[in-house]
Amino acid sequence: MEVALIPPPPPMQPQTVYPQPMQFKDIDNLDQAVCKQAMIDYAAESCCLDSNAAKEMTITRNNGLTAYHYILETFTESRKTECKRKPHHGGSVDGSENGSAPSPWDVLCNADKIFHNHTKKMKIPHTEYIRPCNNCIGRGYIQCPECHGNGQKDCSCSKWQRNRESEMLLGSNVNHACPWCKDTGFLKCNKCSSSGRAICTECNGCRNMKTYTELTVKFINHVRDYIFQRSDMPDQLVKNVSGKVVFEQDLDQVFPITTHPIKEINNNSKRIINEHKHAFPYERIKRQRQRLLAVPVTEVHFTWKDTRSRYWIYGMERKVYAPDFPQKCCSCCAIL
Incomplete structure (x- = not known):
């Protein structure tokens, strides 16, 4: 079966639209009591960390270092055609006598749910015709x-x-x-x-085959993101937790963030949006959505006995990253 991936027609020139003013919300930092309780809860769930250290430690300093998770979603559709055959059991035939077949991109097909991957298949109108089965030469x-x-x-x-x-x-x-x-x-x-x-296994004894052109429409949600954070904590941790949406834009084509006080966020928003403009030559961009999440990250410095170290609390879930926190001796930590 011949399969053809059809590029979309050139997009129409959009009307000049000016971006709305961009406003960004602030996010609150954690106080020392919350920072200590988060460590106590984390140590209680771990068999390796010393829960006494969490209870007895003294917090000397806690710094709020808000991280940012920028996410761009570009929702596209691609279309391909394929010649299909099936046994003809009789009945009407929608062929060229009923009109000219529309081009693949003129066939109406709406997405079931925007920003979600899914595929839809349909027959292109006026493409049916009947031919004797090649496998049995029309004998059945x-x-x-x-x-x-x-x-x-x-x-x-x-x-x-x-x-x-x-x-x-x-x-x-x-x-x-x-x-x-x-x-x-x-x-x-x-x-x-x-x-x-x-x-005949091809026509199931019908002798004739109905041939038509099938259209496959694939809706794809392309996602790119960028992490900005100033702590020594791994960036991947910020990516895997939730944050507070401080900016969101949902348009046919979004505008780059340009007025955020952190230049790296502005630059990477522009970079990612420009990349998506030309990244999908065989797909039509239907909708874009960008979000900027402020992820709370608190760096906590503490002392306990002769130990001076730090840990981090991150995300709305208040997860803890403490690679250097005092540990207790237990069998599960033994190095073989």
């Missing part, structure tokens, strides 16, 4: 693959023949007839009931 049947059209198969009874010849040479008159073919040497073909014919 083919030669039986079991008996090759003979209606019977050779019987594998040569050992009975040898046994009977041996008995005859020894002077025995016992007749060892083949229990399957009764010494005829042939068996009836059960697959075709000895007719030598089998129903």
Whole structure:
């Protein structure tokens, strides 16, 4: 079957639209009591961390270092056509006599849910036509693959023949007839009931095939993101937690963030949006959405006995990252 991926037509020139003023919300920082309780809860859930250290430590400093998670979603659609065939059981045929077939991008097909991946298939109108089945040449049947059209198969009874010849040479008159073919040497073909014919597997005996063009529309949500954070904590941790939406824009084509006080966010918003403009030549951009999430990150410095170290609390879930927190000796931490 021939498959063709169809590029979308050139987009219409959009009307001049000016971006709305961008406003960004602030996010609150955590106080020392909350920072300590988060560490106590985290240590209680871990068999390796010293819960006494969490309870007895003294917090010397806690710094709010808000991280930012920028997310751009570009919702696109692609279209491809494929010639399909199926047995024709009779009935109407929507062919060219009913009108010209529309081009693939002129067929109406709406997304079921925006910003979600899914695929829809449909028949392009006025593309049907009837042709005799190539597999059986329009007869509806083919030669039986079991008996090759003979209606019977050779019987594998040569050992009975040898046994009977041996008995005859020894002077025995016992007749060892083949229990399957009764010494005829042939068996009836059960697959075709000895007719030598089998129903065509292509047209199912209909003799004709209905051919049409099938359109496959694939809706794809492309996602790119960028993490900005100033702590020594791994960026991936910020990506995997929730934050507070401080800016959101949902348009046919979004505008880059340009007025955020952090220049890196402005620059990367522009970079990612420009990349998506030219990244999908065989897809039509239907909608874009960008969000800027402020993810709370608090760096906590503490002392406990002779230990001076730090840990981080991040995300709206208040998860804890404490790679250098005092540990207690336990079997699960033993290094083999």
